[in-house]
Amino acid sequence: MDNRAIGIFDSGLGGLTCVKKVMEIMPNENIIYFGDTGRVPYGTKSKETIIKYVRQNINFLETFDIKFIIIACGTASSAALPNIQDEIKTEVIGVLEPTCREAIAVTKNGKIGVIGTQGTINSGKYLETINRINPDTEVYSTACPMFVPLVENGYTEGEVARIIVEEYLAPVKEKGVDTLIMGCTHYPLLRKEIQKFMGDDVRLIDSGAAAAVEAKAHLLKNGSLCGSENAGTAKYYVSDTVVGFEELGSAFLDKHIEGSVHKIDIEKY
Amino acid sequence: MDNRAIGIFDSGLGGLTCVKKVMEIMPNENIIYFGDTGRVPYGTKSKETIIKYVRQNINFLETFDIKFIIIACGTASSAALPNIQDEIKTEVIGVLEPTCREAIAVTKNGKIGVIGTQGTINSGKYLETINRINPDTEVYSTACPMFVPLVENGYTEGEVARIIVEEYLAPVKEKGVDTLIMGCTHYPLLRKEIQKFMGDDVRLIDSGAAAAVEAKAHLLKNGSLCGSENAGTAKYYVSDTVVGFEELGSAFLDKHIEGSVHKIDIEKY
Structure with missing residues (x-):
């Protein structure tokens, strides 16, 4: 038993898809987000810049009494984590390995599509990881740089989302994939348009949820799940104003988080 | 005569619209960008965060031997500059005042539209400035948060740009404005779709170019134009990798800037 909190970070709101899943499957855990x-966004920035940001985010989370870190950001998990894994004191996982394992477990025809930000796709880490786990898998990747702005500006359904989803996903659909990794935690918000275009037979993998499931497996194995029988608490920190985050986050998590969001100066860490 | 350089900054590439105009009308000036x-982007961030970033950018430019600063960013000019103008040692202008004056000079029916990022429109500074210069002007403002992502991802023409331009600009067009301030230096790249939707009779004001013209007037008045008869030099600094910037910037300015772009750590300033 270990009652310390789980630290989770993302470039913005997207990581709340992971928080939601943690709350669902490990309701007693305390969370620092x-x-x-x-x-x-991280996805348009260089690997060097992303690594710097990730180091600072982990330094910040480690100022709390935490037992585990989930990097709930596709770009940070693929473009940064593999390079700095060894220097992190706390046990940490990203979304990369969990989503790859889940995709390999569910694919029937061995053809997996991967969508993510430019930073994620440029890293080549999805291809590398899937091939390491199962070299017989065919992987088709494509960057979808407009998906984060679409989600952040509320274009999750309708004509604009439909055209851009079609434009980005057509090459992957053409390859006949039966499984599609949504390698960015923002993308599940576009799930409806993505599923419509790809067809109901294609299984979509939600990276934030996959990471939450893997985190639980780690904590179980280590005997370090929270021992309390009370509902866990969650504290949220952001590097810009709390206003928009409180509102969107409450809608996103389907619970009020007003008053539990605090602004910090991440550049100090 | 003053042979020191002009410092210019923007959140990214957009400010090069201003650099281009400076090179055209003051070809002997040296530029630090x-x-x-x-x-x-800055436009989606809070006023507090934008002010912090602008202070750091000015601190950085002031490490050079400069005589004048142009803030070639609509968000920084409206959401930050009015709050920190007094603390800046170097003479500085933003895009706000020059564009307002130009719009007031060219409007015939006294109806001016203003488009900008969320940060720019939320600041209310365009409305305030236009009304201060000419209280009889009618101002209709609207935020266009998807325009920067569209430009940065190459959606400057075609169906997606057309739909979003139409959606954002319909309320402003309805008011019968004859002049439209493009209050963000990225927007001139969408000029074709904006002009098509607004109609040929509507005059579009390019904020980067307007600021360059005003800067020249200041330097002339102060007798501090560059005394050299040689073509000016330009040095470019960025806070992410130089690669994409060199390529896009060269296309944008229609001249090779490879080798003159350097990466710095802006968080140190």
Whole structure:
């Protein structure tokens, strides 16, 4: 038993898809969430810059009494984590390995599509990881740089989302994939348009949820799940104003988080 | 005569619309440009965060021997500059006043539209400034949060740009404005779709170009134009990798800037 909190971070709001899943499957855990809203998006930035940001985010989370870190951001998990894994004191996982394992477990025809930000796709880490786990898998990747702005500006359904989803996903659909990794935690908000275009037979993998499931497996194995029988608490920190985050986050998590969101200066860490 | 350089900054690439105009109308001036590509976009961030970033950008430019600063960013000019103008040692202008004056000079029916980022429109500074210069003007403002992502991802023409331009600009067009301030230096790249939707009779004001013209007037008045008869030099600094900036910037300015772009750590300033 270990009653310390789980630290979770993302470039912004997207990581709340992971928080939601943690709350669902580990309701007694305490959570410290950091959304780097002052420097979002990560996906268009260079590997060097992303690594710097990730180091600072982890330094910040480690100022709390935490037992585990989930990097609930596709770009940070693929473009940064593999390079700095060894220097992190706390046990940490990203979304990369969990989503790859889940995709390999569910694919029937061995053809997996991967969508993510430019930073994620440029890293080549999805291809590398899937091939390491199962070299017989065919992987088709494509960057979808407009998906984060679409989600952040409320274009999750309708004509604009439909055209852009079609434009980005057509090459992957053409390859006949039966499983599609949504390698960015913002993308599940576009799920309806993505599923409509790909067809009902294609299984979509939600990276934030996959990471939550893997985190639970780690904590179980280590005997370090929370021993309390009370509902866990959650504290949220952001690097820009709390206002928009409180509102969108409450809608997103389907619970009031007003009053539990605090602004910090991430550049100090 | 003053042979020191002019410092210009923007959140990213957009400010090069201003650099281009400076090179055209003041070809002997030396330029130090900073694009905050590691923290772009500004327009979706809070006033507090934008002010912090602008202070750092000015601190950085002031490490050079400069005589004048142009803030070639609509969000920084409206959401930050009015609050910190007094603390800046170097003479500085933003895009706000020059565009307002130009719009008031060209409007015939006294109805001016203003488009900008959420940060710019929320600041209310365009409305305030236009009304201060000419209280009889009618001002209709609207935020266009998807325009920067559209430009940055190459959606400057075609169906998606057309739909979003139409959606954002319909309320302003309905009011019968004859002049439209493009209050963000990225927007001139969408000029074709904006002009098509607004109609040929509507005059579009380019904020980067307007600021360059005003800067020249200041330097002339102060007798501090560059005394050299040689073509001016330009150095470019960015807070993310130089690679994308060199390529896009060269296309944008229609001249090779490879080798003159350097990466800096803006968080140190």
